[in-house]
Amino acid sequence: MIDMSVDLAGMRLPNPLMTASGCAANGRELHRFFDIAQLGAFVTKTVMADPRSGRGTPRMAETPSGMLNSIGLQGPGIRDFAAGDLVWLESVGARVLVSIAGNTADEYADVAAALCQSPAFDAVVGVEVNISCPNVANRGLVFACDPLSSARVIALVREKVPPDVPIFAKLSPDVTDIVEIAGACVKAGADGLTMINTLLAMVIDTELLRPQVAGVTGGLSGPGIRPVAVRAIWQVRAAMLGGRIPTVPIIGVGGVRTGDDALQLVAAGASAIQVGTATFNDPNAPMRVKRELAAALQARGFARFNDVVGIAHTRLDRKRQ
Amino acid sequence: MNPEPQERTPQVTGELIANRRVGDYHHLTFAAPGVVERARPGQFVALAVGGDTSANLLRRCFSIYRAEGGTVDVVIAARGPGTRWLTDLSARDEVNIIGPLGRGFPLPAEPVACVLVGGGYGSAPLFWLAATLRQRGCHVEMVLGAATRDRLFGVAEARRCADGLMVTTDDGSEGVPGWVSDVLPAVIDRSSAEIVYGCGPMAMLRSVTEVAAAHGAVAQVAVEESMACGIGVCMTCVMPVTGDDGVTRMVRCCVDGPVFRGDRIRWEAFDHGWCRVPQDAHGAITKSDASGAVTKQGGAQ
Numbered sequence: 001m002i003d004m005s006v007d008l009a010g011m012r013l014p015n016p017l018m019t020a021s022g023c024a025a026n027g028r029e030l031h032r033f034f035d036i037a038q039l040g041a042f043v044t045k046t047v048m049a050d051p052r053s054g055r056g057t058p059r060m061a062e063t064p065s066g067m068l069n070s071i072g073l074q075g076p077g078i079r080d081f082a083a084g085d086l087v088w089l090e091s092v093g094a095r096v097l098v099s100i101a102g103n104t105a106d107e108y109a110d111v112a113a114a115l116c117q118s119p120a121f122d123a124v125v126g127v128e129v130n131i132s133c134p135n136v137a138n139r140g141l142v143f144a145c146d147p148l149s150s151a152r153v154i155a156l157v158r159e160k161v162p163p164d165v166p167i168f169a170k171l172s173p174d175v176t177d178i179v180e181i182a183g184a185c186v187k188a189g190a191d192g193l194t195m196i197n198t199l200l201a202m203v204i205d206t207e208l209l210r211p212q213v214a215g216v217t218g219g220l221s222g223p224g225i226r227p228v229a230v231r232a233i234w235q236v237r238a239a240m241l242g243g244r245i246p247t248v249p250i251i252g253v254g255g256v257r258t259g260d261d262a263l264q265l266v267a268a269g270a271s272a273i274q275v276g277t278a279t280f281n282d283p284n285a286p287m288r289v290k291r292e293l294a295a296a297l298q299a300r301g302f303a304r305f306n307d308v309v310g311i312a313h314t315r316l317d318r319k320r321q
Numbered sequence: 322m323n324p325e326p327q328e329r330t331p332q333v334t335g336e337l338i339a340n341r342r343v344g345d346y347h348h349l350t351f352a353a354p355g356v357v358e359r360a361r362p363g364q365f366v367a368l369a370v371g372g373d374t375s376a377n378l379l380r381r382c383f384s385i386y387r388a389e390g391g392t393v394d395v396v397i398a399a400r401g402p403g404t405r406w407l408t409d410l411s412a413r414d415e416v417n418i419i420g421p422l423g424r425g426f427p428l429p430a431e432p433v434a435c436v437l438v439g440g441g442y443g444s445a446p447l448f449w450l451a452a453t454l455r456q457r458g459c460h461v462e463m464v465l466g467a468a469t470r471d472r473l474f475g476v477a478e479a480r481r482c483a484d485g486l487m488v489t490t491d492d493g494s495e496g497v498p499g500w501v502s503d504v505l506p507a508v509i510d511r512s513s514a515e516i517v518y519g520c521g522p523m524a525m526l527r528s529v530t531e532v533a534a535a536h537g538a539v540a541q542v543a544v545e546e547s548m549a550c551g552i553g554v555c556m557t558c559v560m561p562v563t564g565d566d567g568v569t570r571m572v573r574c575c576v577d578g579p580v581f582r583g584d585r586i587r588w589e590a591f592d593h594g595w596c597r598v599p600q601d602a603h604g605a606i607t608k609s610d611a612s613g614a615v616t617k618q619g620g621a622q
């Protein structure tokens with residue numbers, strides 16, 4: 001038996017598998033396929049202060065080994081979420097990583113504060129701060145693209161969330177230097193990082209000769225972006241190993257469909273794995289990946305998941321020596 | 322807490338038993354134990370395409386045409402890569418199937434007269450519905466329409482399972498030349514129908530809803546929105562629908578539908594393949610937001 005348990009900045013989980021925000025709704029739907037309490041953690045759809053209808057349709061396009069989505073962060077708003085979905089998640093025994101966002105840095109803080117008031121806050125093992133959101137106060141530039149805006153959001157959220165509940169900054173790969181953003185977030189108080197969010201992309205409908213999704217551009221996800229996730233995790237982990245930024249746990253996400261895919265992200269430096277788009281193909285994917293990852297580790301003679309985190313860096317060192 | 326077994330949605334490997342060409346369509350029969358038992362007319366299945374390592378990750382959804390004796394039947398129009406892959410399959414090939422999904426057609430408590438309107442392959446779920454309604458003592462009329470004779474599905478079967486049948490084609494190659502909405506008023510009036518069930522293209526469902534309302538009947542329509550997951554987790558399949566409380570919400574067609582009361586759908590929001598969020602919808606982006614970056618930035622999620 002492999003020891004799959006992990007400790008992510010004080011967040012102790014029996015295994016490293018999670019859903020990805022926006023790819024599992026808020027639990028009830030996937031619970032029809034498997035017991036979501038068996039996940040390391042359940043990651044909820046990003047919630048903002050107010051209810052949001054999201055964008056018009058079409059909201060998606062299939063792409064080679066992936067998809068484009070343009071949902072527009074449809075959701076119930078933090079109050080309904082905290083009094084409804086979160087209470088249900090607690091009732092089934094799920095460990096919950098709550099994803100939050102705001103149109104302004106202050107809205108992030110308000111959402112975090114409202115979350116902490118939930119009667120089910122005990123189920124919250126961590127907060128994931130989705131900074132891939134346009135900053136209304138900064139001409140709509142996405143927070144995650146600017147180190148100062150990212151740091152401000154993280155600092156404000158960190159103040160509102162109890163110190164024993166870790167917060168994770170979810171980074172966008174659409175930046176020139178992801179290490180710079182990662183460093184800014186960690187220095188501002190992020191206890192960990194989630195990498196990566198979707199890539200900004202676009203599809204043209206060749207029948208109608210117009211953008212295929214109503215939002216014009218959208219977020220690209222799925223196995224097609226996995227090499228980007230591996231690269232981003234690698235770079236940030238390397239910066240931690242090199243002492244350029246403080247070391248914190250990384251939750252890897254992006255294109256994981258199998259245990260082998262997960263192992264790539266883990267070897268690059270991820271201490272936990274989220275499964276997103278693959279869930280649309282196989283609703284049981286997060287649990288299947290958990291089994292496959294354990295089997296892959298066993299087959300390679302490892303006894304503990306933890307021993308493999310970032311291992312590719314040490315093997316590279318060996319080659320260089 | 323484990324989900325109760327009866328609350329679980331089956332995901333099974335279905336074996337293709339038969340693949341027959343019917344006009345422009347393919348009628349596929351799968352052995353799919355587990356999926357069939359709880360299915361109701363109007364529900365659908367989501368089929369994985371291209372095998373385990375397929376680059377087409379998203380499932381394709383199809384109305385259940387029949388579900389009996391451990392088999393599930395669907396009628397497929399080959400369009401893009403997924404439907405072409407499915408229609409090229411041969412007996413004994415395997416397909417991963419999830420279902421039954423969605424909410425089926427609501428059935429009347431009383432034995433009232435009903436009209437079932439199908440456009441193209443949209444007739445597929447209606448035969449099973451007709452049989453279910455007739456078991457309950459309902460008088461059942463069917464109206465089937467399509468662009469051409471080859472795109473009609475199930476005319477002979479409709480003759481057997483309905484009390485009356487009208488057929489229309491745009492080009493007049495079979496039945497009455499024209500649209501289903503041309504003949505529907507007379508059928509509703511003649512049969513004093515109280516419910517009109519519809520399945521087919523959105524434009525047809527809209528006119529079915531309008532005709533039903535004008536002739537004192539309630540429309541129950543099964544819609545077809547682009548779906549990425551089919552199980553309620555992705556929020557791609559939404560449409561503006563007004564609830565019992567009078568509030569319009571962007572609801573998911575896969576779990577809240579695909580059947581809706583026609584008069585609850587905000588048809589005016591649909592335009593040339595786009596669907597807008599009505600300004601009065603719950604959580605609609607307000608004017609002040611819209612002037613900012615939120616709508617212009619088509620970024621993540």
Ligand SMILES: Cc1cc2nc3c(=O)[nH]c(=O)nc-3n(C[C@H](O)[C@H](O)[C@H](O)COP(=O)(O)OP(=O)(O)OC[C@H]3O[C@@H](n4cnc5c(N)ncnc54)[C@H](O)[C@@H]3O)c2cc1C
Binds near residue numbers: 061365544
């Ligand atoms: C509830 C429901 C019932 C349906 N019943 C039938 C049926 O009985 N027979 C039939 O032939 N077709 C049916 N469809 C439509 C069918 O799902 C699409 O034609 C099919 O998914 C297109 O796949 P493709 O690979 O050919 O096209 P592609 O354009 O390559 O599909 C790409 C992606 O878009 C989605 N998509 C594209 N068009 C549609 C569409 N019209 N509806 C939903 N998703 C779409 C696909 O699921 C896939 O994720 C139904 C759709 C829904 C939602």
Ligand SMILES: Cc1cc2nc3c(=O)[nH]c(=O)nc-3n(C[C@H](O)[C@H](O)[C@H](O)COP(=O)(O)O)c2cc1C
Binds near residue numbers: 020130198254274
């Ligand atoms: C339909 C859809 C909705 C998403 N919604 C969110 C969201 O609300 N918040 C967020 O942080 N990420 C969201 N994501 C991004 C995923 O959480 C994940 O970071 C990304 O899809 C890459 O992982 P994957 O390839 O496994 O899907 C969404 C992705 C998809 C496909």
Ligand code: FES
Binds near residue numbers: 547551556558575
């Ligand atoms: S298709 Fe994913 S929520 Fe309906």
